[in-house]
Amino acid sequence: MTAIWIGWMAKGSNRPQELVDVYGRFGAPPFPGHSLRTTWTSHLCEALHMLGRYPRELEAARRERARNPESLRPRSWELRALAAMGRVPEVERLLEESITSPAGDMSPGDAMLRTAVELRAHGQRPAALKTAARAVAWFRGRLESEPDSADWRTGLARALCQTERWDEAYEAFRNLAARNPGAPDLLGELGCLAARRGGRDEALRISEELRQLTGPYLFGAHTYWRACIAAQLGDQPGAVELLRQSFAEGVQHTVEQHREMDLEPLWDYPPFKELLRPKG
16 A cells, blocks of 8 residues: 555656556555555556556556456556557547446546547547547537536536637536636636637636635646646746646646647647656
């Protein structure tokens, strides 16, 4: 158990190699027959992805999927690795197998959405748009029977972003934010969408609203979204500085930053790449 937390803290501090080293001392994954084994493999796969070791990530994900074939989580790690390697036909086949899986620890719509994000981050934009469109259809289908589900509404809003339907996504997030005032993720999404739609003043106003948020459990989320808004407004140096500040305030290093759609203007910016480069 101690090793799990040591590895998790190392990964969150942008030292994924330390996680791989700590976990590697055990040989086979521990906790057979226990849910902690899935947690262990999740951390390992994420660290390997951060290090760009996609074949090893794929191997670990498939090993866990064989052990736990009903869970979508291992499939999502497999899809992530395949997307990063550009193996689009395999991605599409695995998504097709997953679409009828029950929504448990993850829904098929979530799996599609995460895969779309990963495809886009690795230069597969047409496949990303196609996968995101499937996610839109999936979430809309669920909302027909569960119209008040916050999970499905949020999933649909994010999927609309991934399909670049900015106006529809803006309205979806505006409705969500009205129900959850002060939620940094929803404010951040609105600010980024305002910037994408040419609403610079609105984006800056939302960034200032985020700056003024207070509370015991923000952990830098408000600052992270200010970085995303700055990136969408074309302020690359300011975005990197805010992102660095968000890490200091508690945002963890994960696979998310390298594929964050709202940070896309920074993807080829050397200071951003250096900030995300694993340090150990």
